[in-house]
Amino acid sequence: MKIAAIQMVSSPDMGRNLARARHWLEQAAAEGAQLAALPEYFCLMGQRDTDKLALAERLGEGPIQRMLAEAARDLKLWIIGGTLPLATPDPLRVRNSCLVHGPDGRLAARYDKLHLFCYDNGRERYDEARVLEAGETPVVAEAGGLRIGLSVCYDLRFPELYRAMGAPAPLDLISVPAAFTHTTGQAHWELLLRARAVENIAYLIAPAQGGLHENGRRTWGHTMIVDPWGEVLACLPEGEGLVTAEVDAARLAQVRQQLPALQHRRL
Template identity: 40%
Template sequence: MFFPLFSLLGFTFEHTIVCDRLWTPKGMAMALHALPPLVKVAVAQMTAISDTNANFITCARLVQEAAAAGVKLLSLPECFSFIGSRDGEALGIAEPLTGPIMKRYQSLAREAGLWLALGGFQEKGPDDKHIYNTHVLLDDYGRICSSYRKIHLFDVDVPGGPVLKESNNTAPGSEVVVANCPAGKLGLTVCYDLRFPELYQRLRFAENAEVLLVPSAFTKKTGEAHWELLLRARAVETQCYVLAAAQAGKHNDKRESYGDAMIIDPWGTVIARLPDKLVTGIAVAQVDLSMLQAIRLRMPIEQHRRYDIYGPSCPQQVPSKGDEKHSSL
């Protein structure tokens, strides 16, 4: 893939050599041999409803489509397995991560032989009145590698849109989560997190994330105004790939999501998206970590950060959970 804008920083060919001493035929051959392989990733777009079996059938079809395309990591959107029509309905279907719903998705990942990021699962919470909105990462054997409980809860009266108060029935998480996978080091987030750049600064500059996952169910009103804008901003300011799976269309009479699932590269370019904001399907692109490394080398914003003036933007007192060993769940 060729990126014309890279000429502004001296990028002149697909796999950029990042050291001046390698600008020789022998040096370029050695460097190209050492570059990490390109990895296919995908984001899903769907319209979940209040039927976990119907949603599983939709997700299974998307997983099969991704596997056929050679995808190594597929990201499903927030609430992939259930979106209710009444406030508090998710409490009735919430399960621990050892429950039967999760086991079906573990089998799905294992049978397809790909990594599966489950963007927002209704995990049984700390009490009978609350769940966790949990982003679960499965490896290609179906094992749970990492889980992130959504930190920022959507308690908003959307101008011209619905009034949503996620905290009524959802407890917030308290840990930042990163995990290694074939596509690079992943930073796990969920939907409303996108509006809080401090989290993404932490994932990039303290945890060294390379790929940020932002599975979402953005409202139609906020999506029209801010969805792509915020995603591209997070990519540029962190120099990371951003994978944004999305819920789309009308889930019921009360709930409608914006859609527009997309993948953005570390230069802020949208490199994949579905042709329609409402269609069910996947968007596929390649993660090129050599390109990411070249951007970070030529524009070293990590070195230019002025902690002496504005203080640390990634406070270390916030717990971090990353690079976990495979769980037996």
């Protein structure tokens, strides 16, 4: 299966962001991709964390979900829809949710981000828990014959999440839509992505926000696709665009046969 990871530099203008996302999904389909993944917060990078509250949608309703469903159906794509804000009973909290749509446009999976980012180095400060409600359950999506472990950004730092998802059966692909800060991304992004691919012997797709945003925030970018040996198959350092690669079932089987580490776990 050919997969595409889309990088964006999203703005505070939701309409403009949705149009750019649709453009890149169309480009992914034109390049022969059967699955395309958008970055975290593809629909909005607001001036304030609370801006996302005004855009919160109920599951199955709203312009963001409508764009994803229509694009999947029109383009005959599996779409891993980055993240969007889904409403909760608390008007001051939303879920940061990743929705997967199939080529028929139907919702195939929903994952709510489990781990909420918090960072303060004295110059930059982030605390997602101020406006986000954490998810509760790991989710594996079945898409085009692939077992896909869904995760979002900060989840990447918690290897036990991927172990839990791969316990019933190995994952074929790990998905990590992200908006890593430039500071943390420069230090840890590639290191963590390659480690998660290697230790789970799985392909990994990591579509990212990548550049200087209108709200002044700078994200690291470096959208990547990594193979089960940890080799970076494709990378886009900065700016809008996409990268593609093949998920090769034979390559996956070969690595697992040569190094059967998943069978050697004792804990």
